[in-house]
Amino acid sequence: MKEIIPPDGGQHHLKNYESVFGTFRFEDVHADFSWHTTGKVNMAYELIDRHTTGPRKNKTALLYADDHRRESYTFEDLRKLSNRFGHLLQRLGVSKGDRVFFFMPRSPEVYIGMLGAFKIGAVVGPLFEAFMEGAVTDRLADAEAAVLVTTAALKERVPRGKLPNLRHLIIVDEQPEYAAGEVNFKQAMAESEEELELAWGSLEDPMILHYTSGSTGKPKGVLHVQGAMIQHYITGKWVLDLQEDDIYWCTADPGWVTGTSYGIFAPWLNGATNLVRGGRFSADGWYRTLQDYGVTVWYSAPTAFRMLMSAGDELTAKYSFGRLRHVLSVGEPLNPEVIRWGLKVYGKRIHDTWWMTETGAHMIVNLPCMDIRPGSMGKPFPGIEAAIVDNQGNVLPPNSLGNLAVKTGWPSMMRQIWNNPAKYDEYFSVPGWYISGDSAYMDEDGYFWFQGRVDDVINTSGERVGPFEVESKLVEHPAVAEAGVIGKPDPLRGEIIKAFIALREGYAPSDELLDHIRLFVKTGLSAHAAPREFEVLEKLPKTRSGKIMRRVLKAKELGLPTGDLSTIED
């Protein structure tokens, strides 16, 4: 018998999965948007302005907290501030379709800025603040970003000389002097107008560009369109189960897709109060945030739950989570053990959700009205058709392992890989289906069970790392001749990055050298991409065409059979 945790019997937006699965169509919620009557689409209008013509005008939209700032903004505050930012961008000559990137830590300015960019029809590009120069440059160059919103400290990682399209840097904190092309945010906001003519468009207009990693090549720019909002909205309602009085906290940074789709779009499309906590993870700090703000809906990730779990039950016992109503998780496999622990310490089920940067919004979910089967990602969101298919696209029967695939055509499906149509097509190699790159099976009751990646993409603490990007950085180090990178299973982080390297002539392995190489990746790419473990080999296993055989390295690491070696060199 499989372990089953039944719903808690609370009042939820969606009361019964079977009543909508198979019959719900995304078109059914079009009437909830203003464009349904006006025919004019603008994401920021639906997120913010729409609410200011009714009773939510003075409702708190954004609560912001970090070690230095505690602030609160109403929907009307955000409407005016984002108008100002939109006007600021207009004065810089930014027009519809231009890419405006954000490279800065979480702060109210990121949210105001992104909303302002949407207002004038710009395409928003979020970058994670931990990215170093190489990672930042690759992304800004590929997107041909026109404007970057950043801080005085982070702009040091932006080599403007290599980025001819980047016309302006908007510096959100003060600095003593402004070079040509640099804009003083505070001053420019003060000089801007509070009312703005919005740029209206259609559901297929580009909206946001999120870079993510694959197993080969540079990071891919995943483009989503305005119409994605349909799915952000209804998953916010049914999966996050957002209610009028909720205090909602999504712990993800807007540099990742969870931090935009569910850290900006889903909550505000539903008119919810959205809490943002800046700064780093600390078990104490997170619990204080949950308690002091009376968080009711909490969306986080398995690594965070595991870190809280390892912080000990004494810590948990010091806080009360009386208002917490609904807990969700995304990004990596959610261990059954973590679900059992959550039930014990919070008295709540943790609801797993599966989706990807490319899918833009929830695909497979545990709705509050469903039984949870610990270890399963749940069932397809109503309106989504998911299946396990073989490499030819044949749908496989229950309990067979295969490719996790989704029937194409959902609203938040990516529309492009920026500048790379061939990469885009790879996802749709089987006609009619989006092939996720994850392997899974579906049980006889329609629950999906994640088994792993089909490719070599690494998932460390819920962050997707492309082995190719790390390998490329490693071989830039003067001591490294060849590199192969794999994800090694880890109880806390899901996977850690392990690098196998061969050294150049004249270099001998030492702890000092390996530390130096680690630091080289950390400062050149980003901290989360730096290998935690190294192993020095004479030579790396390669195919005859020269590709590093990561699966052989992985099999060796795990003590598993290496499989077919017919293509290996000598």
Ligand code: PRX
């Ligand atoms: O391998 C799956 C894993 O994360 C990948 C997507 O990563 P990313 O685009 O960074 O998006 C993460 C947040 C949407 C997937 O291909 N993944 C995501 N959710 C789960 C998961 N693995 C297991 N269980 C999940 N719930």
